[in-house]
Amino acid sequence: MKKQVYVSCPMDCFDLCRFRVTVENNRVIGLQGDPDHPLTRGVVCRKGKKLLEQLAHPGRLRHPLMKKGDAFVQISYDRVFDLLAEKLSSIKERYGNTAILNYTSDGYGGTKNRIQSIFFNCFGGDTRFEGSLCWGAGIAAQKYDFGAARGHLPQDILNSKLVILWGRNPKFTSIHLQSLLVRARKKGTHVIVIDPVKTATAKSFNTHIPIAPSTDGALALSMANVLIQENLVDSTFVRDHVKGFERFKAYVARFTPEVAQKITGIDAAVIKTLAMDYAVADPAAIYIGYGMQRYENGGNNIRCIDALAALAGHIGKRGGGVNYASKSLAPFLNSPEKKSQRFATETRTFLAAKLGAFLEDEPDPPIKIAFVASGNPLVQSPDLFTTVQQFSKIDFKVVFDHFMTDTAAHADIVLPAAFVFEQEDIFATSMYSHVLNFSQKAIDPPHTVLPEFEFFVKLAGRMGIDTLGFDSSAQYLNRCARPLLTQTKTVFDRDLAGLASAYVQIKAHDIAWEDKQFLTPSGKIEIYSERALADGLDALPQFIPPLAGGLKFPLRLLTCKAKDRMHSQGFMDETKTPILYINGKTAEDFKVHPGDRVRVCGKKAWIEAMVCLDEAIYENTAFMYQGYWHKSGAVNFLTESRVSDMGGQAAYYDSFCTLKPSVFV
Ligand code: SF4
Numbered sequence: 001m002k003k004q005v006y007v008s009c010p011m012d013c014f015d016l017c018r019f020r021v022t023v024e025n026n027r028v029i030g031l032q033g034d035p036d037h038p039l040t041r042g043v044v045c046r047k048g049k050k051l052l053e054q055l056a057h058p059g060r061l062r063h064p065l066m067k068k069g070d071a072f073v074q075i076s077y078d079r080v081f082d083l084l085a086e087k088l089s090s091i092k093e094r095y096g097n098t099a100i101l102n103y104t105s106d107g108y109g110g111t112k113n114r115i116q117s118i119f120f121n122c123f124g125g126d127t128r129f130e131g132s133l134c135w136g137a138g139i140a141a142q143k144y145d146f147g148a149a150r151g152h153l154p155q156d157i158l159n160s161k162l163v164i165l166w167g168r169n170p171k172f173t174s175i176h177l178q179s180l181l182v183r184a185r186k187k188g189t190h191v192i193v194i195d196p197v198k199t200a201t202a203k204s205f206n207t208h209i210p211i212a213p214s215t216d217g218a219l220a221l222s223m224a225n226v227l228i229q230e231n232l233v234d235s236t237f238v239r240d241h242v243k244g245f246e247r248f249k250a251y252v253a254r255f256t257p258e259v260a261q262k263i264t265g266i267d268a269a270v271i272k273t274l275a276m277d278y279a280v281a282d283p284a285a286i287y288i289g290y291g292m293q294r295y296e297n298g299g300n301n302i303r304c305i306d307a308l309a310a311l312a313g314h315i316g317k318r319g320g321g322v323n324y325a326s327k328s329l330a331p332f333l334n335s336p337e338k339k340s341q342r343f344a345t346e347t348r349t350f351l352a353a354k355l356g357a358f359l360e361d362e363p364d365p366p367i368k369i370a371f372v373a374s375g376n377p378l379v380q381s382p383d384l385f386t387t388v389q390q391f392s393k394i395d396f397k398v399v400f401d402h403f404m405t406d407t408a409a410h411a412d413i414v415l416p417a418a419f420v421f422e423q424e425d426i427f428a429t430s431m432y433s434h435v436l437n438f439s440q441k442a443i444d445p446p447h448t449v450l451p452e453f454e455f456f457v458k459l460a461g462r463m464g465i466d467t468l469g470f471d472s473s474a475q476y477l478n479r480c481a482r483p484l485l486t487q488t489k490t491v492f493d494r495d496l497a498g499l500a501s502a503y504v505q506i507k508a509h510d511i512a513w514e515d516k517q518f519l520t521p522s523g524k525i526e527i528y529s530e531r532a533l534a535d536g537l538d539a540l541p542q543f544i545p546p547l548a549g550g551l552k553f554p555l556r557l558l559t560c561k562a563k564d565r566m567h568s569q570g571f572m573d574e575t576k577t578p579i580l581y582i583n584g585k586t587a588e589d590f591k592v593h594p595g596d597r598v599r600v601c602g603k604k605a606w607i608e609a610m611v612c613l614d615e616a617i618y619e620n621t622a623f624m625y626q627g628y629w630h631k632s633g634a635v636n637f638l639t640e641s642r643v644s645d646m647g648g649q650a651a652y653y654d655s656f657c658t659l660k661p662s663v664f665v
Contacts, residue, residue, distance in 0.1 A: 006034060006500065008439035009048045010420040011566045012106040012134075014174035014432035017044045018503075021421065021442045028052060028421055028442055038503050039154055039433050045175050046564040051420070059572055060402055061416035063448045072404075072414060077450055080413060081462045087369055087396060088123065088463070095365040097125035097346035101394070103355075105133070105375030107569065108417070110425030110439065111480045112453045112473075113374045114337040119456040120371075121337065122467040125346035127367060131648020133352045133380060135431075137293035138324045140647030141302035144529040145310075147519020150512035151326035152285070153434055153505075158184050159319030162281035165193045166216065166305060168289030171200040172563040174432060177287070181205070190281070192274065194219070195289075196558065197623060198616035209274065210618060213556050213653060214295040214546035215264040219271065220304035221543055222260030225252045226275035227311050234313025241516050242310050244528020244540065251540050263543070279312045283319035291560060294653040296547060299646030303532075303541030310525045316513040327430045328509045332484045336469060336476065343467050353641045353650035356386030359393070373400040373417070373452055378407040379568040379627070379634050382650050383641040385604035400452050403572045406630045418451035424473060426480055426499075434510075436484070438500040537646060544645065549656025553603065555586065555622040557655045559635045562625040571629050578633045580609035580659075581623040587613055590659045597662040600624070602638030602655065608662050609633065622657055 002024045009017040017040040022030035031052050035042035054060070064080050065072035091099050102120045104113060120126040132139075142149035157163060157180050170177040178201065185191055185205065193202035194209045194216070202208035211219060227233050228249055238245050257268035257275075264271075278284050286309055292301050306322050314320040350358035355377055359367060370391070381387045391397070392410055399411035408414045422445035427437040445451060450458070453473060460468050470476040477496055478485075484504060485495065520526045533539040549556065565571060580600055582590075592598055594613045599606040600622065609624065617623045624635045642651035 002029075005440040005442045006438070007421055007442055008110070008425070008427040008437035009044065009051070010108045010110060010427065011047060011569070012109055013047070013566065014429065015040055015176045016427060016429045016433040016435060016437055017048055018437045018439070019044060019048065023442050026443045028055060036503070037435065038505055039435050040176050043175065043179070047566050047570065050564070050570055054402065054570070055419050055421060057403070057572070059404070061404065061414060062446050063416060065414040067412045075413070080415070081459055083413070084398065084459060085463045091368045092124065095368055097123065098127045098348040099365040099368040100126040101367045101370035102126040102128045103370060103372045103375055103377055104128070105377070105380075107374040107376065107567070108420070109429065110420070110427050111333070111477065112423065112425050114335070115453045115456045116371055116373045118337050118340045118468060119460055119465070121340035121344040122460065122465050123463070125344035127348040127350065127363070129352040129355065130349040131351045131353065131643070131650075133650045135290045135293065135325060135649070136647030137299035137644035137649035138288065138290065138302045138647070139327070141293070141299040142306060142322070142324055144532045144646075145303055145306040145520075145525055145527070146513060149325040149327045150509050151323040151432060152321045152512050153510040154180060154432060156319060156511060157181065157285060158187065160184060160189055160283055160285040161319065162190045162192070162277060162284040164278065164284070164286045165191065165201060165205075166286055166288045167195055167292035168287050169195070169199040169201045169560070171204060173561055177432065178204075190277070196618040196621060197560075200563070209266055209270060212263070212265040212546070213558065213618060213621060214297060214301075216292050217297060217301040217304040217541065217543040218255060218260050218263040219266060220301070220308045221252045221255040221541070222257050222271050223275035223278065224248070224308045224311050225255045226257060226272050227279050227308070228252065230276060230279070232276065232279035233311045237313035237315075238311060241315070241518070241524050243520075243522045243524040243526045245311070248307060248527045248540055255543065263545075283317050284312065284314050285320050286322045288322065288324045291558070291653060293644060293649055294651055296642055296644055296651045296654050297544035298644040298649055298651060300542045300544055304543065306525070307527045307541050310527060315525060316511065316516050318511055321512050323512070325430055326432060326434060326509070328434075329428045329430055329436075332436070333426070333428060334480050334482050336479055339469065340467070351643055351648050353382050353643050353648070355381050356383050356390050357641055359390035360386055368395050370394045370397045372397070372407055372411070376401070376405045376407045376568045378410060379405065379629055379636065382636055382639040382652055382655070383604065384634055384636040386641070405568065406634070415452075415455065416449045418445045418449055422449070423451050423453065424477065426477055434505050436504040438496065440500055532646075535646070547654045553656035553658050555582075555620055555657050555659070556653070557602070557635070557638055557657045558621060558623045558653055559626040559639060559655075560623070562627055565627055568627045568629060571627050571632075574628060575632050577608055577610050578624055578628050578635065579612045581612050581614040581617050582621070583615050583617045583619060584613055585619055586617075586621070587611065592659060599660040599662050600638060600657050601660055602657050603640065605637040606660070607633035607635065607637055622659075
């Protein structure tokens with residue numbers, strides 16, 4: 001008999017779609033977007049649709065595996081539990097908890113992806129990363145400026161007269177923002193894209209302003225300079241809600257459009273017009289992408305833009321804002337992980353960008369065992385040359401995944417992960433969508449697959465750990481959802497079934513900062529931030545000049561997200577050589593032609609790529625999509641493990657390379 005259930009997209013995406021899934025005889029036979037979803041309205045992207053192919057993929061891992069020599073052999077869960085219980089206990093006794101590496105990322109976005117961390121908290125602690133591979137510098141910047149990163153309700157963009165997409169490419173990464181923008185443009189909204197690359201999004205809108213990578217801060221400061229010179233500062237807003245204007249005014253005086261032209265490559269007249277258009281449009285919104293903060297000066301880039309928006313008075317009003325993320329969910333969901341932190345008495349951290357370097361530095365105690373879930377660090381971490389080398393040396397490694405990824409291939413035990421269709425969970429993103437998805441269980445997992453949540457509950461039982469605070473999925477989800485169920489009791493009948501049957505829009509902040517109650521120490525937007533000062537940064541947003549690769553590595557390498565795949569997910573069958581996109585001038589400089597195979601050489605390693613000429617790419621820039629596995633060529637063998645100025649963000653885009661002829665030609 002057929003039935004229909006609602007399943008969330010589990011990917012690390014701005015939009016958080018929910019699917020209507022048709023099930024027959026414990027098989028998913030259909031997947032479509034839910035037309036009743038308040039944001040996504042039934043439209044899902046190729047990445048979401050591919051989940052069905054992945055569920056039925058013949059390469060899906062279906063059994064626990066253990067490495068024997070160079071091969072993997074099947075092993076029972078009982079044997080796995082015995083082995084891990086024994087190893088964890090003896091490592092804890094001999095070396096202490098911090099000899100355990102707990103690596104959990106966001107490859108699966110449900111609340112249950114915290115189970116590994118809860119387990120290790122209750123076991124007494126571990127070593128894990130802090131900072132971010134993704135968005136940390138921007139979050140830290142907006143915390144200094146506003147007290148938190150908050151975004152407007154997506155549909156509010158229809159109220160904007162002008163929208164600046166600053167380093168954001170929604171056509172590839174957030175299709176529902178793209179369709180809202182198309183609707184807005186039909187109503188007369190002017191959409192401007194500022195990006196070093198003429199992206200698919202830039203091609204679809206009125207104006208593209210190409211900018212030299214890592215110089216966004218200088219452009220924002222110069223626009224602020226124009227606002228001041230042209231008397232376009234919203235002085236009432238600044239007087240009432242902004243701290244540090246006079247100091248900022250003195251600082252930006254040097255960033256005339258002519259000075260900024262030399263830094264950004266944007267004509268001074270264009271900067272002036274852009275600034276004036278932004279100031280007089282009422283209201284005007286800025287949407288920032290995450291790429292812009294993946295530089296050593298990334299946090300300051302965002303702080304400069306926040307300050308510009310504050311001067312224009314475009315904060316806290318309908319159709320305005322500096323939209324980067326929407327960190328407004330915390331009061332609506334409990335975090336059992338946070339609660340379990342009290343049991344973690346021995347902890348150690350390293351920066352997310354520095355996994356390889358951390359291991360190479362021979363920490364004391366050494367890492368004796370590693371657990372990896374919801375992540376593929378041997379593809380996604382920067383400086384893979386060091387990371388792969390050092391990760392391989394760890395005595396014992398356990399990896400959960402759907403497929404034999406490059407990380408799993410280096411493991412001693414590989415455990416098959418459940419798909420989102422095979423368990424119920426709650427999904428809420430802090431990236432863009434304000435809609436919370438309850439995800440129903442559509443089918444049972446194969447009988448040989450124990451979902452991670454149940455795995456760790458059982459392992460805890462086996463090891464006598466009784467502090468998890470739950471012993472079933474329903475108990476855990478009820479705990480997570482408790483604030484939501486109690487605050488919205490009339491709508492959701494105080495239970496998860498109620499939550500499954502309706503959508504919850506997080507209504508706290510439809511218009512970010514509408515109440516002007518900023519969460520900074522002064523209660524104002526802090527262009528001058530003493531918190532930043534106390535953290536060893538400049539109190540004012542600064543323009544920090546971009547890095548350069550020098551004569552040996554003259555090309556900046558940008559490694560962005562592909563259209564149809566999320567990070568390294570969905571690349572299991574990809575064996576093609578990755579494409580290197582460069583413009584004609586760069587090709588001429590390196591004497592390469594379209595279709596040539598070249599070595600793209602970073603400081604420690606090289607990969608082979610096929611040249612494609614594309615005038616959309618900025619000068620002296622090499623552009624490649626990230627996510628390819630080692631078998632075709634992972635770009636992170638070329639990236640460097642630099643860290644941004646704030647938030648511990650991986651500064652992937654401060655990586656430099658050169659081109660050499662391929663040995664295979
Ligand atoms: S990846 Fe994003 S846009 Fe695509 S289906 Fe998932 S949530 Fe929707």
